[in-house]
Amino acid sequence: MDKWLLKLPKNKKNHESNEGDREVEASSSSCTVVELDNNDIGSEIQPSISAIEVVPVQEPVIGDAIATDDANANSQQMRNEIEVTRKRKINTNTRAQEIEAIDLESDDHGEEAENQVSIVRKKKRFTYKFRDSWLQLDEFKNWLKRSSKVQNNNEFAKCIICNDDILAHKADICRHSLSSKHKKKFSQVAANNKIDNVFGKNTQLDLSTRRAELKLTGFLASNDLPFLLMDTLEPLCKDIFSDSQVAKNISIRRTKATAIMQAGLGEIISRDLFKKFEKPGAFFSIIMDETTDVGSIKQCAFVIIYFCEDKKKVVTRFFDMVEVASGTAKDLYDCLRNTITSKKIPFENLVGFSADTCNVMFGEKNSVFTMLKQDLPQVVCVKCSCHMIHLAASKACLALPRSVEDLVRNLGSHFSRSYHKQQKSMEFQEFFHVKIHKILHPSVTRWLSLQGCVDRVLEQYVPLREYLRETVMSDPSRTTDEMLLTMNNKFTKIYLEFFPTLWDS
Ligand SMILES: [Zn+2]
Incomplete structure (x- = not known):
């Protein structure tokens, strides 16, 4: 039958091994060894004592004397093991006492104690931290910055060119800088003109050049000329005014001219116009006409008529042009209202309205005119004189x-x-x-x-x-x-x- 040695903590000795004949040795203050057979191991003892160690023992097979020697040798080996175990336990207890002592002191020296504990923790695990000194390095400074990403206490760096997060480890960052993806993007970015170079140094010559480009764009727009003409006009100016530094610096073709007009001049001119009517009492009239363009898109054009304080006369200006979903009276009225209110202009400032004489605009029932009269009873509606003259002439x-x-x-x-x-x-x-x-x-x-x-x-x-x-x-x-x-x-x-x-x- 197989024999087992059971090493028990001392406080469990009386409880688990009350059968005196089974107790073979109590060699240390902290441990008791009990001999067990297979029945005991397999039955009720094993599940109840998880904290203890069960060590198999070789049964003596040659003779009693040898068996006795072996038993002595085994006992000696076990003693050694128990001693090692005891020392380990003492060490563990000492460390636990140290940490406990730090915890006790933490009331008095809170931060210091925490630091000590964190030092103990840091020793347990290594984490990657981003170093600001890397930003000064020539090989990193143009594209590296600190990333907001943190994962498992590891910090990350960010490549602003590739928009990639890289673990804050110098070797990883160097590897990224040598990757073909990064090199390709870096060469593309390096070829770009920096925004500081475009806007940073505004010399008198730069300002004069910008002014010339705006004037040329304005010239095309005010004379209803196509922006395509700029492709010819710019080289022509350079050729004619060859002694002018401004003409030499001008760089504008149809794409830039279109952008300047749509996003620059057009925006500013419109905004200045709309500002005049933002105040209550800044009255104006609107002429509206709906048409279908060459692309079969329904569009609604608006022209504004108002008294200009500066010029001291009535002025007619283009107001806006918007796409409409359909040509019904309701849609056209909504379009009119939205076009005015979307520019922060009070709808009540509208005092006059004019359009062609079709039923949708001026019909007796359910027309733009009737809806307008419901909302603004004081508005004056005039059928468009040009349309009327046209009808008379046609007749x-x-x-x-x-x-x-x-x-x-x-x-x-x-x-x-x-x-x-x-x-x-x-x-x-x-x-x-x-x-x-x-x-x-x-x-x-x-x-x-x-x-x-x-x-x-x-x-x-x-x-x-x-x-x-x-x-x-x-x-x-x-x-x-x-x-x-x-x-x-x-x-x-x-x-x-x-x-x-x-x-x-
Ligand atoms: Zn990169």
Whole structure:
């Protein structure tokens, strides 16, 4: 049968080993050794004494004398073990007493005691801390900073170029600086012009250059010229004003010009305008029109009319242009209201409203006009005079023969895409001693463009008629025949003369 030695703390001796024959030795003050067999180990003793050690003992097998010697040897070995265990226990008790002593002293020397304890803790575990001195190193100073990230008491550094957190360990940071990702990004950033260089040194020359760029952008915008023109204008200025340092420094093309106008000048001009109406009593009127642009997006344009204190006269200015979801009266009214209130302008300052005469705007029921009257009973609503004149002129033109307007449109189409016909027409103009002018083509949607075309036809009437007479012979077509027939009609010129009187009235 296997034998076991049970080493018990002294205070458990009486409780666990009350059977005197099993007790073999009590060699130290703190420990008692009890001999057990397999039955005891497997049964009720083992679970109840978890704090004690169970050591297997070799059964003597050769003879009694040897067995006795072995037993003595085993006893000696066990004594040694017990001694070591006792010393360990004493050491542990001493450390526990030391810590307890620190705890007791902590009432009197709180911080000091805490520091001591923390020193004890620090010794237990190593943590990485960020060092500010790294920021001064040449290889780190341009891209490294302290990170706010802390994990398991380990601090982190941050690469501001890669936006990566790196463990605050110098070897790790060096490894990051040598990575291909970091090197690639660093070379890109190094090639950039620093923001300090752009805004930091504002010399008189810089200011003059910025002013010139703003003026050029303003020139394009105020003359309705495309920003694309800046691609030509800038090199042209440099070429013409070659002795000017300002012209040499100008650096502006269409992209910059567009950005300056949209985010710079446009913003500032609009803000100055809106500020005038923020106070209660700063009255104004609004003209509103909804249209569909070439991209089939519905847009609503607003023009503001007000009395300018500085100029001492009524001024008309562009106010805003916004996209609208639909063209219903409710949506258009909401759009009008939002456009005004979003600029911190009191809606009550609106005293006049004008729009085209369609039902959505001025209908008797459920129109922008009726909704506006509900909110602002004092507002004056005027149907747009330009739209009304247009309607009157269109109505008057119905009395004119169709052939007159056809003549103007067909003449425009006839000359619009033919260099040969234009050259031939110029010969007739020279012969009849009239100004060398192109024949204009009326725009499809803009009714005001027709007047310029009529004026031009009247100016070139005789050479045009003679040109058509010659063309009918050399290059006959039905349209040319019709045009010549109309121009030969003596009433045509009278009808054409009637157009300008309509517009002048
Ligand atoms: Zn990096």
